[in-house]
Amino acid sequence: MSANAAVRVRFAPSPTGQLHVGNARTALFNWLFARQTGGTMVLRIEDTDVERSEARFEDQLIADLKWLGLDWDEGPDIGGPYTPYRQSDRLDLYREHAQRLLDEGKAYLCFCTEAELQKEREQALSEQRQAIYSGKCRMIDPGEASRRQAAREAAAIRLRIPEHPIRFHDIVRGPVEFSNEVVSDPIILRSNGMPVYNYVVVIDDALMKITHVIRGDDHLSNTPKQVALYEALGWPVPEFAHLSTILGADRERLSKRHGATSIANFRDMGVLPEALMNYLALLGWAPSGGTREIFSREELIKEFSLERLTPSPAVFDMEKLYWLNRHYIKQRPVADLYQQALSFFVRAGLLSPPGESGQGASVMLPAGFREWFLKVLELRLPAVDRLDQLPERASLIFNYDANAALADPDNAEVLNWPHTDAVISRFTFKILENESARAGQLTPEEFRAIVNHVKAETGTKGKELFHPMRLMITGSHSGPDFDKLIPILEEGSRLQLPRHVLSVFERVQAFAKARTK
């Protein structure tokens, strides 16, 4: 590992929107490699596209990366030895090196207008040729070129692509070669003085001493231009690792129309960061042996290797992410999830009417609430893929509508069973006369005694016995164990909650009333 002692990698996003899972996965692989090798992780902001870049996106990017559990050793927020880490602050550097290339004859001034270039391109395309720059300004005498420039003629700076094939090594794909006839002389500095991405990325990576460029494979075709640039500048070419694309279920490149794709989306859905990290790591990478799927951060750092990256594109599978999320939800102590879970209930208006006490800000909740709510979570957490499903899955606690239960076609069968009426009336009678139940203090033991009583009196058992009672208590013939549910209902009814939780007694009473109507 000593050969890797000086590993320096970077994640270089554009602040033009939300952090997307594809980019997050690139960031993750860079980070894993850095952490594993004891190398350095650099965060650099690529904001040379002035029109689309926004400062607020940069803040969000940083927040999203941190949420995922990533960190970095150098970056715009913390500085470092190769400052600045924002491209818009490095313009002088880009101009300086462009001038050097010009002086050394490795680049030249191009006076072609956009209209001319456009025409050239169309011509090439119509002849079914590769649309590359003709190189017509290559031959302009440097003296003449500087005269024209001095005369304020608009000029861009182009790199001279060498007359030999460009080869480089990609860790994921092996040796890659491009014929020089296929790569045009790229513009490195626009006529307005602004540098172009393919150029700045090289300047920055080289100046920041990046040793391994790990990025999406949409950059693979740009790499020959960049390699030519390194060579023209006389700088060492880094190792490349081009990551496969992440696709949607329709095998098209993953985008907004595939639903949740940004890190913020997943966070807001109640996907846990460790689940997302684990899932992302498995997209395009597999451990040696290939049978292990669950990895903690530390295990990923230990097991990860660039050599085991897969070159083929991967379809993002939400179901598998949910499987991991379910796994990590069960791993976490419920108390860990308390705050976040609570916010979903508040948002759903279950613990405070929405709009009244704000967006989940300071909800006044009674003493004893926390203990009770943890029981609710304990009960319903195993039933969710993501935390935002919690309120809906817990609605049997917060919502009760006897009329709806009686009208629900799903319940028709149970309601029509021959013994249902007997069970309902015996059960209603026993609950309504029970002192504990009246006080909202019914215990699971007392409840079981009542159940046994009804069982004996009606001669029913199993479904015939339980489904009608379940219906009366929850409005549905299926649901969680009574032993766990009864205490939650009873305790909930005694808490002064913004929305009253009905006790067993209140439910049975409401059901009986609705039924006699």
Add this chain to the structure above:
RNA sequence: GGCGCUAUCGUCUAGGGGUUAGGACGGAAGAUUCUCAAUCUUCAAACCCGGGUUCGAUUCCCGGUAGCGCUACCA
């Protein structure tokens, strides 16, 4: 159009000149439970096509096809 990359169950993948082609998600069936969820067990499910190399190709090579990417004074 040109160039590049890719191709194992529906999906993520392991494997690799001779294997019952392994695992996981999802699916189906069963066990358990009053039911749901959870859990456990079992099952179905794949080497894109065509040539070559070879005693033998899913594996190596070539071609085709398909998907994706790049082809900008975008990043």
